[in-house]
Amino acid sequence: MGFYRSATTYLQQMVSSAPQMHTPNVFESVAPELLLVVQTPLKKVLTIITNTLNIQNRFHRIKFTWDFPGEDDVALNALLLYNDDFNRLFQYPSKGIEILHRYYSNQETISQKNWKAAHLYFTDKIRLRYPGKTLVLKSPPNTGRISHLKMLYPDAKFIFIKREEKECLNSNKRLWDINRSYSFENYSESTSLFMIQQMYKVFHARYEQDKKHLYETDLVELTFEELTTNTKETLGRIFQKLAIN
Numbered sequence: 001m002g003f004y005r006s007a008t009t010y011l012q013q014m015v016s017s018a019p020q021m022h023t024p025n026v027f028e029s030v031a032p033e034l035l036l037v038v039q040t041p042l043k044k045v046l047t048i049i050t051n052t053l054n055i056q057n058r059f060h061r062i063k064f065t066w067d068f069p070g071e072d073d074v075a076l077n078a079l080l081l082y083n084d085d086f087n088r089l090f091q092y093p094s095k096g097i098e099i100l101h102r103y104y105s106n107q108e109t110i111s112q113k114n115w116k117a118a119h120l121y122f123t124d125k126i127r128l129r130y131p132g133k134t135l136v137l138k139s140p141p142n143t144g145r146i147s148h149l150k151m152l153y154p155d156a157k158f159i160f161i162k163r164e165e166k167e168c169l170n171s172n173k174r175l176w177d178i179n180r181s182y183s184f185e186n187y188s189e190s191t192s193l194f195m196i197q198q199m200y201k202v203f204h205a206r207y208e209q210d211k212k213h214l215y216e217t218d219l220v221e222l223t224f225e226e227l228t229t230n231t232k233e234t235l236g237r238i239f240q241k242l243a244i245n
Helices: 008-016 026-030 039-052 072-079 093-104 110-129 140-144 146-152 165-179 189-213 224-229 231-241
Strands: 158-162 219-223
Touching: 008 158, 008 224, 008 231, 026 039, 026 072, 072 110, 072 140, 093 110, 093 140, 093 189, 110 146, 140 146, 140 189, 146 189, 158 189, 158 224, 165 189, 219 224, 219 231, 224 231
Parallel strands: 158 219
Antiparallel strands: none
């Protein structure tokens, strides 16, 4: 967990590098319905295409690969194609506050119920594909979903990474600039700045509220600086505290 641009993907890569772990890749996130049946042959074909076209991952400034770590919210965006899901906020920023309210209301909403059902469906498919593996799931909106995730997965453990607020918000400006290419609406810089601030506020408020109900052994908190400057030591602390063998 952690807000967008807080090194959550780097953390995801490091934790899931252990042989007993699996984190959904980009293919599994964008095509969850296909991951059990045609992932291997289709991914080979798609890899040839993306390599030939020299497709770039603009979000992380690297060459695009289908095996790069993905996010569960991206998968739910595909599974809930005809319903609502949180990533609709990036596609329809004008409805951002409404979507935030639906997903982070203190009273359970239809959107939250749909999200839970879709999340279980997705993780069941991943578990069938990788039996015996511990799943490493990452999505920034999960920062405000501890209570929902604990309800779905009672044995879940959490890692929260925090970046200095000003740096984090500034980096999010670039994220929203890139997202313009994928949005279904045109939006101004003032709109994106407003939504970044509102999301940051809501995510962290829910996180502080929900984490009080976790056992100490269920949560590790770290900073962007700790992970990026002392990666090995920080990972050792994470694995030790969460009893990951």
